[in-house]
Amino acid sequence: MASALAERMQKSFQEHVQEDLLMDCMRCGFCLPACPTYITTGQDETHSPRGRIALMKAVRDGVVKWDGSVEEAFDVCLGCRACEPACPAGVQYGTLIEETRHAIKDAKPTTLKEKAIRKVTFDGLFADQRLMTGTVKLIALYQATGIQKVARKIGFMDLFSTQLKEMEAVLPKISLKKPKRETTAISTKVAFFTGCLMDTMFQQTNQRTIELLNMLDVEVEIPSGQQCCGALHGHSGEVPKAKRNAEKNIRAFDHDDYDYIVQNAGGCGAFLSEYGKLLGTEEAAKFSKKIIDISSLLVKLGMVEMLPQSKNESSVIVTYQDSCHLRNVNGVWREPRALLQAAPGYQFQEMPNAAGCCGSAGIYNILQPEMSNKILTQKMKGVIEVAPMKIVTSNPGCLLQMKVGIEKEGLSDQMEAVHIVDFLYESMINYKKGV
Amino acid sequence: MLLWIDEIRGIVGDANIKTSAAHLTSYSYDAAAGFQSLPDAVVSPASTEEIQKIMLVCQKYLVPIVPRGSGTNLAAGTVPTNGGIVLLFNRMNQIIDFDEANLCINVQPGIITLDLCNYVEERGLFYPPDPSSMKISTIGGNVSENSGGLRGLKYGVTKDYVMGLKAVLPNGDIIKTGGKLAKDVAGYDLTSLLVGAEGTLGVITEITLKLIPLPQTQKTGIAYFHSLEAAASTVSEIIAAKIIPATLEFMDRGTMDAVELFMGLGLPTDAEAMLLMEQDGSTETVSSDVAKMIEIAKKNGATSSAIANSTEEALRLKAGRRSALSALARKRPTTILEDATVPRSELAEMVREIQRIAERHHVEIYTFGHAGDGNLHPTCLTDIRDEEEMQRVDAAFAEIFEAAIALGGTITGEHGVGEMKSPYLEWKIGLEGITLMKSIKQAIDPNNVCNPGKLFAKSTKPRVVVHYG
Numbered sequence: 001m002a003s004a005l006a007e008r009m010q011k012s013f014q015e016h017v018q019e020d021l022l023m024d025c026m027r028c029g030f031c032l033p034a035c036p037t038y039i040t041t042g043q044d045e046t047h048s049p050r051g052r053i054a055l056m057k058a059v060r061d062g063v064v065k066w067d068g069s070v071e072e073a074f075d076v077c078l079g080c081r082a083c084e085p086a087c088p089a090g091v092q093y094g095t096l097i098e099e100t101r102h103a104i105k106d107a108k109p110t111t112l113k114e115k116a117i118r119k120v121t122f123d124g125l126f127a128d129q130r131l132m133t134g135t136v137k138l139i140a141l142y143q144a145t146g147i148q149k150v151a152r153k154i155g156f157m158d159l160f161s162t163q164l165k166e167m168e169a170v171l172p173k174i175s176l177k178k179p180k181r182e183t184t185a186i187s188t189k190v191a192f193f194t195g196c197l198m199d200t201m202f203q204q205t206n207q208r209t210i211e212l213l214n215m216l217d218v219e220v221e222i223p224s225g226q227q228c229c230g231a232l233h234g235h236s237g238e239v240p241k242a243k244r245n246a247e248k249n250i251r252a253f254d255h256d257d258y259d260y261i262v263q264n265a266g267g268c269g270a271f272l273s274e275y276g277k278l279l280g281t282e283e284a285a286k287f288s289k290k291i292i293d294i295s296s297l298l299v300k301l302g303m304v305e306m307l308p309q310s311k312n313e314s315s316v317i318v319t320y321q322d323s324c325h326l327r328n329v330n331g332v333w334r335e336p337r338a339l340l341q342a343a344p345g346y347q348f349q350e351m352p353n354a355a356g357c358c359g360s361a362g363i364y365n366i367l368q369p370e371m372s373n374k375i376l377t378q379k380m381k382g383v384i385e386v387a388p389m390k391i392v393t394s395n396p397g398c399l400l401q402m403k404v405g406i407e408k409e410g411l412s413d414q415m416e417a418v419h420i421v422d423f424l425y426e427s428m429i430n431y432k433k434g435v
Numbered sequence: 436m437l438l439w440i441d442e443i444r445g446i447v448g449d450a451n452i453k454t455s456a457a458h459l460t461s462y463s464y465d466a467a468a469g470f471q472s473l474p475d476a477v478v479s480p481a482s483t484e485e486i487q488k489i490m491l492v493c494q495k496y497l498v499p500i501v502p503r504g505s506g507t508n509l510a511a512g513t514v515p516t517n518g519g520i521v522l523l524f525n526r527m528n529q530i531i532d533f534d535e536a537n538l539c540i541n542v543q544p545g546i547i548t549l550d551l552c553n554y555v556e557e558r559g560l561f562y563p564p565d566p567s568s569m570k571i572s573t574i575g576g577n578v579s580e581n582s583g584g585l586r587g588l589k590y591g592v593t594k595d596y597v598m599g600l601k602a603v604l605p606n607g608d609i610i611k612t613g614g615k616l617a618k619d620v621a622g623y624d625l626t627s628l629l630v631g632a633e634g635t636l637g638v639i640t641e642i643t644l645k646l647i648p649l650p651q652t653q654k655t656g657i658a659y660f661h662s663l664e665a666a667a668s669t670v671s672e673i674i675a676a677k678i679i680p681a682t683l684e685f686m687d688r689g690t691m692d693a694v695e696l697f698m699g700l701g702l703p704t705d706a707e708a709m710l711l712m713e714q715d716g717s718t719e720t721v722s723s724d725v726a727k728m729i730e731i732a733k734k735n736g737a738t739s740s741a742i743a744n745s746t747e748e749a750l751r752l753k754a755g756r757r758s759a760l761s762a763l764a765r766k767r768p769t770t771i772l773e774d775a776t777v778p779r780s781e782l783a784e785m786v787r788e789i790q791r792i793a794e795r796h797h798v799e800i801y802t803f804g805h806a807g808d809g810n811l812h813p814t815c816l817t818d819i820r821d822e823e824e825m826q827r828v829d830a831a832f833a834e835i836f837e838a839a840i841a842l843g844g845t846i847t848g849e850h851g852v853g854e855m856k857s858p859y860l861e862w863k864i865g866l867e868g869i870t871l872m873k874s875i876k877q878a879i880d881p882n883n884v885c886n887p888g889k890l891f892a893k894s895t896k897p898r899v900v901v902h903y904g
Binding site: 020023024026027028029030032033042043044045046048050051054055058063064065067069070072073088089090 | 453455456457458459460461462463464465466467468471479505506507523525526547568570571758760761764765768769770818819820
């Protein structure tokens with residue numbers, strides 16, 4: 001039985017994991033210090049990019065027989081891709097881990113329960129924006145009617161893991177109002193990729209994204225028919241489903257008359273910018289080229305120069321937690337910092353290891369709560385050193401995770417985690433009011 | 436389960452011995468291409484005493500013991516060739532004693548080289564050896580391999596900074612060698628014996644390192660040449676002018692082409708060689724030394740040159756050399772980085788010879804390296820899956836080693852012998868040298884428990900007969 005699985009796994013790896021990409025790794029080890037799980041496990045090579053690549057190759061070549069320990073090594077990977085900028089040989093680790101997860105998913109028998117969860121999540125929730133909206137409305141209702149308070153009181157959430165409970169505690173208040181979608185007359189024309197979670201759970205942030213861009217004379221359109229970007233599917237081994245979502249999105253945005261397709265979620269943005277690689281079509285590559293994150297667009301539009309360079313040093317500290325994929329995949333880390341440095345009324349201060357993953361990593365914090373927790377605890381040590389009033393993030397997952405971190409450390413009366421759009425929006429409004 | 440594994444589990448505790456398939460696989464290799472062998476267990480001890488106990492178990496059951504830092508070795512020195520235990524130092528990475536009065540620091544082997552450098556530099560002191568892997572490598576690994584780096588010419592290599600050691604010998608004895616002393620001639624220099632022994636004579640568990648004052652500042656210059664000879668005579672004249680630069684780095688034409696393709700830095704396309712020069716010290720010294728070096732380069736026909744006036748400019752000048760390996764590594768699936776070394780005066784001849792050998796065997800080999808100390812990195816770009824090509828690569832490297840030795844050089848300047856270069860060791864040190872080294876090994880580790888299969892090959896490669904003239 002076990003050896004039948006091992007055989008199936010080897011075949012599946014041979015089918016899905018590209019040997020040429022594995023060969024790119026020269027095992028120099030330059031990725032090791034960049035990997036959060038390698039550092040957190042006290043330098044365990046098994047939980048490093050070099051170790052995982054060696055394991056991928058060993059499974060593929062039949063050097064190692066598939067077992068729980070091998071599977072765990074792949075499961076523990078955050079997928080933060082911090083190893084990619086550190087790699088001298090240009091190994092495409094993100095592609096390799098996705099191919100690996102695809103291979104595992106294909107070869108592994110799934111339990112009925114897992115099948116059901118995958119079906120609802122990947123074919124339902126994250127494939128149909130109407131369903132997502134409905135679900136989030138239920139959460140909103142749950143919060144608005146006070147059931148949330150009751151549920152917390154009677155310990156309903158005790159039924160779930162601590163990690164989920166902590167998550168539940170920091171869910172943003174969801175507005176039931178649809179955002180107003182205005183357009184004004186203008187110079188730059190962008191299409192807004194609203195993102196499934198951002199458009200539901202963080203609707204206000206999306207509304208403010210549009211308003212911020214309008215303030216900078218940008219016309220914003222929201223093409224209908226857009227879907228979840230498919231990142232969650234891709235990262236979970238559901239490659240065909242990720243492709244399905246990608247194709248739908250490309251169709252939804254199939255217009256040449258946009259200067260950019262803007263998004264405000266680092267994880268989605270990175271995945272959208274790799275549609276070209278995922279689908280291998282010219283159309284997809286064209287789509288990917290137009291993708292830009294909100295910070296880069298605001299910098300391009302001259303927002304840094306527009307804000308009054310704060311002359312008198314404020315003692316109110318703002319810091320920034322990088323979105324792994326925005327930084328490691330799209331190379332964007334200067335832009336958000338430039339914006340925060342320009343924001344009046346704050347002093348920007350870098351926190352230790354801001355570039356390191358916070359442990360959110362999509363749904364990693366739910367799948368690997370223990371490791372996620374360790375990484376978050378380490379992260380919060382850096383936060384406490386800087387003692388900021390605001391921790392600014394560029395991705396909904398990081399935002400929720402940092403909120404959990406603040407709550408856990410009992411710091412919610414001293415600081416809050418915010419999305420960069422909300423932070424900048426308030427800066428702009430205050431500036432205009434002359435505060 | 437094996438009996439000895441249970442005994443070792445009893446010493447280090449369940450959490451610190453790993454035997455899962457995933458662990459055995461991920462400790463089966465290092466940074467040397469084409470070498471892999473599974474250990475039986477991966478063990479993380481916490482102290483010298485635990486290592487002593489582990490050693491005694493290994494002796495009792497004749498289990499190989501392979502010490503491993505971060506596994507960046509380029510000669511398969513940390514591959515568990517004959518199985519056994521891979522011994523890790525991730526729980527022995529502390530600074531034990533920082534002694535400003537005696538300008539030294541006592542550390543455990545697992546500390547990362549860069550962390551140590553940062554620690555002492557924050558306190559105004561300097562630990563100069565800077566192997567390219569210093570962000571990842573451990574001090575224990577550096578000491579066991581006697582690692583070099585970019586600053587070798589001016590500051591020497593790891594052995595020049597090791598003042599004392601604590602080690603567990605194969606028979607379980609714990610010895611202390613040297614100490615915090617600048618002068619110490621009490622008996623054989625056992626410190627030197629253990630430095631660079633590649634873990635074959637025991638396990639180093641504590642290291643006392645010499646520190647020096649941190650240089651005030653540094654300055655960078657760069658020059659490009661039409662010919663290898665012009666670059667080489669520049670190197671010789673710089674030394675003859677009594678300037679010892681902190682670094683003097685070299686790239687050949689093929690390396691520059693790869694860098695240009697990868698980075699688009701606008702490097703001159705007609706240059707045959709590049710020299711990157713750096714001096715550290717007082718502001719006046721560095722300015723005058725770098726100016727003089729550039730002057731010498733121009734006198735020798737440098738086609739273009741530049742001096743950095745700021746840190747940013749220096750970083751820009753250094754960008755090409757820094758990305759040399761990355762640029763080369765992207766060209767083909769397998770990258771083999773060698774470190775044949777010749778006397779500084781033979782630099783041009785050696786680079787030329789490498790080019791001729793590569794051409795003769797139809798393989799891609801480009802050279803960069805440390806011109807100041809003659810330590811070159813001929814880097815072969817190949818595909819390990821192609822057996823026929825690999826045979827040509829092996830033949831080319833054999834000739835490169837032969838050529839280096841013929842020019843008064845060595846088969847390895849800083850990477851170590853390991854398993855990879857063991858068939859060539861005799862070429863360098865002769866049968867008498869091998870016999871003496873083997874008798875030292877036999878005296879200290881008669882059961883061949885400590886890192887077996889390294890340094891000494893089952894058989895020496897037959898020498899290739901090539902005539903140079």
